[in-house]
Amino acid sequence: MTKGGRMSSIDELVQRSVTLKRELLDYARKPRFDRAFRQEIRARFGRVVVVEDEGELSNFFDWFIQQHRLHDGRTVVDLFVEAHPELPDTEREFLLGWRDVREGVFEVTGRDGPVLHTVNVVDDLPYRIRTNTDGPIFDRMPPGSYIGSRIVPVHSDWLLSGTTALYSAQGQAGAYSTAVRLAAEQPALVFHNPQRVAHAWDLQRAQHAAFVAHFGSDEVTLGVDELDKAMRGYWDTYSGEPGTAPPTDLDWLDDAVETIGVIYDQQTGLGMYADYDLAQQAFADPDLMRRPRHKEIVKAYLHDDTVDPVPLQRLSARHPDNADRVLRAATGKPAFTWHEHGEQLLRKYKADWYASSHLPRLTVLSDRLAAHIRAGLRE
DSSP states (O other), X not given: XXXXXXXXXXXXXXXXXXXXXXXXXXXXXXXXXXXXXXXXHHHHHOSSOOOSOHHHHHHHHHHHHHTOOOTTSOOHHHHHHHHOTTSOHHHHHHHHGGGSOEEEEEEEEXXXXXXXXXXXXXXXXXXXXXXXXXXXXXXXXXXXXXXXXXXXXXXXXXXXXXXXXXXXXXXXXXXXXXXXXXXXXXXXXXXXXXXXXXXXXXXHHHHHHHHHHHHSSSEEEEEHHHHHHHHHHHHHHHHTOTTOOOXXXXXXXXXXXXXXXXXEETTTEEEEEETHHHHHHHHXXXXXXXXXXXXXXXXXXXXXXXXXXXXXXXXXXXXXXXXXXXXXXXXXXXXXXXXXXXXXXXXXXXXXXXXTTTXXXXXXXOHHXXXXXXXXXXX
């Protein structure tokens, strides 16, 4: 409360958020969003939605409204604000801030009236959290406990959004496992902490230098049967602890794959690319794009959003006179030129990659999460 008994603007917005969220939910249920919602829920849960925890579905809907970019690049929140020009500027700013969701596992360190003091185990930053539900909810979150939640900004504080999972102090292992999963699935969550960003860049530069020293280049093409041994050798050299490198994950490879391109790009980090030898051959001799395997691998590099732009960028730079012919065959666009249309094409198919391209590719966990992982490996 401020002097004279008036609520602070934060308190007012927290109370107002109840109505705003209800109106936003109603707006999001309009038929205009049905197609996009069906596409995204199918991508997340499959054709038949089966979830053990209803909170997971609630948080998905929260994500869809606040963060999912529709075909024009805007969110449902953006459109809601545009549809309500009568909203005061403070409320418009408040709503648009809901796009800046912080998701994490928060260790409760204390409480000051309506404010819960926490530290996010994912990014190791402090957060003052409020709720627009009944106050007693915080009574179930004593110091030493953990909450898994999505939060949105309200001035300098944060507001619970979506469904909150509770972990007792005795449930620390479960809380840490959830934090590790979040960091692995959404590395950008870790990098809200600028110290983590700086540390990750340092590690990435060191690993890149070690890769070049080990292989003689930052790019190497290996047979599938050579990959594990070669990568173990690199990691053993980098760590200085021979025999400690974990096995290389090969589960993502199809049985027909014969070669793997391993590229440690200084900016984009370590990447592995199936049948990279075929792609190199196609860019060296575009006539090979008449062969199904060569054409399909180039198209896969382009259309698969799990493949970053690095191989196509490198091969186009290496063979500038051939890139146009190769990508015309891959796209079916006879007027395509790499110089004029290349970046636009990559941004179309690699939008998520470009959105986070300013971040390192290494995820640096806190000491306690790293210790939790090591303990799990020993069990």
